[in-house]
Amino acid sequence: SVGPLFDEMIAHRLGLVPIPTDLALYNRREDCPTCHGEGCPNCTIIYSVNKRGPGVVTSADLEPIGDAKLRPKDSKIPIVKLGDGQAMLIYATAVLGSGKDHAKWQSTHGVGYRYYPILKAGGKTLDALDPNVPFCESHMQSTSTEEEETLELSSDCETCKKFMDQYKVDSVKAANDPKRIVMEFETDGSLSAKAVLLASLDILAKRFSELATQASALA
Incomplete structure (x- = not known):
């Protein structure tokens, strides 16, 4: 690589690009029964980058050698900006790993937990997470884990207005079920x-x- 960054910095950035992964298709290299850790198509994906400046090298320039389905899904991740007379020719390998070993293998982010919300309106007990129930976390989420709260709905909130129109109420009784947990997370x-x-x-x-x-x- 002839560019503005050291090879180690480029390698670090490439290592953080999310790669489409099929856990049923690939083995961890150290556990691969085919190559016994030497590297083979059952545990290793090879990518190439071949680009001349001027221009920005992005994740779209990562070309898998073999299956085109292994191209990074996010094609707009910038790697490095090349100037006139600069170029990049790289061969990189991708292997399975664990997030406890390195953050580059951490596929899950933004993990959150909360008690399951319960609503009561018009004499009915409602499932707050039912897609048919207009649920506003800002105005209908109880802050108590034990007691039921009566919360006034906001006429300035579109979700609250939908709830008021649907159930003909101006307030809602909100509680949390401590025996049920809602887990939310995102992947890369x-x-x-x-x-x-x-x-x-x-x-x-x-x-x-x-x-x-x-x-x-x-x-």
Whole structure:
């Protein structure tokens, strides 16, 4: 690479680009039964970047050698700006990893937890997360984990106005169910939210199984 940044900085930026991942198709390199850690199509994806300046090298310039479906989904991530007479020729490898080892493998972000909200209006108990119920988190979310609160709805809020029109009320009784938790999170695009959740549950199940085995050995 002949450009304005050191190779190590470019490598760091490339390593943070989310890569489309199929957990059923690829193995972790260290656990790959085919190559035993040497690197092969079952555990490693090879990308190339070949671009001359002037211009900005982006994630769209990452070309997978093989399957075109492995191109980064976000094509607008800037890597480096090349000037006249500058160029970049790179071959990079992508492998599976874990977020506990490095942030570049952290596919999930913005994780949040809260108690399940419950609403009462017009003598009816409503599921606040039902898509048919206009739920405004700003004006209908109870701050108490134990007591029911009566909250006034805002006529300046479009969601509140929909709720008032639908249930013919000016206020709502709001509470939280401490026995149910709502978990919300986003992914970086390398995996779908469903794939992340299922993979996480599978990892937890394996860890608990190992813990149970070790505990049984102590008995």
